[in-house]
Amino acid sequence: MYKVGITGGIGSGKTTVCKVFEVLGIPVFYADTEAKNIMIGDAVLIDGIKSAFGNESYFADGKLNNKHIAGIVFNNETELAKLNALVHPAVFRAFDAWEAVVNPNVPYTLKEAALLFESGSYKMCDTTILVTAPTELRLNRVIERDNVTAEQVKARMDKQFSDVEKEKLADHFVINDEQHGIIAQVLALHQQFLSMSNG
Numbered sequence: 416m417y418k419v420g421i422t423g424g425i426g427s428g429k430t431t432v433c434k435v436f437e438v439l440g441i442p443v444f445y446a447d448t449e450a451k452n453i454m455i456g457d458a459v460l461i462d463g464i465k466s467a468f469g470n471e472s473y474f475a476d477g478k479l480n481n482k483h484i485a486g487i488v489f490n491n492e493t494e495l496a497k498l499n500a501l502v503h504p505a506v507f508r509a510f511d512a513w514e515a516v517v518n519p520n521v522p523y524t525l526k527e528a529a530l531l532f533e534s535g536s537y538k539m540c541d542t543t544i545l546v547t548a549p550t551e552l553r554l555n556r557v558i559e560r561d562n563v564t565a566e567q568v569k570a571r572m573d574k575q576f577s578d579v580e581k582e583k584l585a586d587h588f589v590i591n592d593e594q595h596g597i598i599a600q601v602l603a604l605h606q607q608f609l610s611m612s613n614g
């Protein structure tokens with residue numbers, strides 16, 4: 416099945432863009448959401464996370480203490496590498512399992528991942544989309560959405576490839592600023608992917 420990877424820096428709007436593809440009937444695998452599901456469902460991973468970041472990584476009811484983990488990893492490269500090494504292989508496996516049961520009649524699938532390029536998982540996709548927006552707009556979107564500080568968002572931006580680095584690796588682009596509408600851009604890409612997946 417033809418596989419499209421989609422990524423973009425924090426707050427670029429990749430999830431919002433994926434929702435438009437979903438309206439067109441395209442199944443989307445959300446790697447960030449899946450990562451969170453696995454982190455509360457996989458006993459081996461839970462143990463690994465507790466030994467790396469402490470028992471307070473989980474609340475008594477089993478929910479993930481995102482703030483606790485984020486506070487450690489986004490301020491320390493080594494700790495972030497540790498978390499990525501624990502979580503990313505499990506997400507790759509979850510994607511393979513998802514793909515094996517997806518409706519075989521769909522023309523293509525989308526894999527949404529914040530770290531598509533950083534993790535190397537773009538190499539498993541047939542083509543890629545990069546969603547971009549100016550840094551200031553991304554910052555403001557995330558501050559509003561997550562009720563966090565600019566410094567917290569910048570700490571995550573610093574741990575991701577810059578848009579310049581990502582642009583070198585991406586095949587297609589969606590500009591999600593205040594001047595460009597995303598719907599027309601998605602429709603145009605959809606037409607291209609339909610012809611690619613048929614050919």
Ligand SMILES: CC(C)(COP(=O)(O)OP(=O)(O)OC[C@H]1O[C@@H](n2cnc3c(N)ncnc32)[C@H](O)[C@@H]1O)[C@@H](O)C(=O)NCCC(=O)NCCS
Nearest residue numbers: 424425446447450481484485499502506529530571574575
């Ligand atoms: C540290 C955690 C618990 C913080 O949870 P929180 O709810 O605050 O953030 P959430 O997961 O919704 O991510 C929001 C955004 O933060 C950025 N981000 C998340 N993880 C990472 C990472 N490992 N490196 C760089 N940026 C990241 C992305 O832009 C992402 O879209 C969580 O992000 C996590 O478990 N990350 C590790 C898994 C991962 O790498 N996920 C991303 C790709 S699979």
Ligand SMILES: Nc1ncnc2c1ncn2[C@@H]1O[C@H](COP(=O)(O)OP(=O)(O)OP(=O)(O)O)[C@@H](O)[C@H]1O
Nearest residue numbers: 423424425426427428429430431432529556560591
């Ligand atoms: N074109 C737009 N117009 C208005 N609001 C938007 C637009 N695109 C995204 N947003 C808003 O900006 C915020 C960030 O968008 P979204 O969650 O899609 O980004 P993301 O790239 O998936 O972020 P993250 O990397 O944090 O997961 C959301 O609250 C979303 O509703």
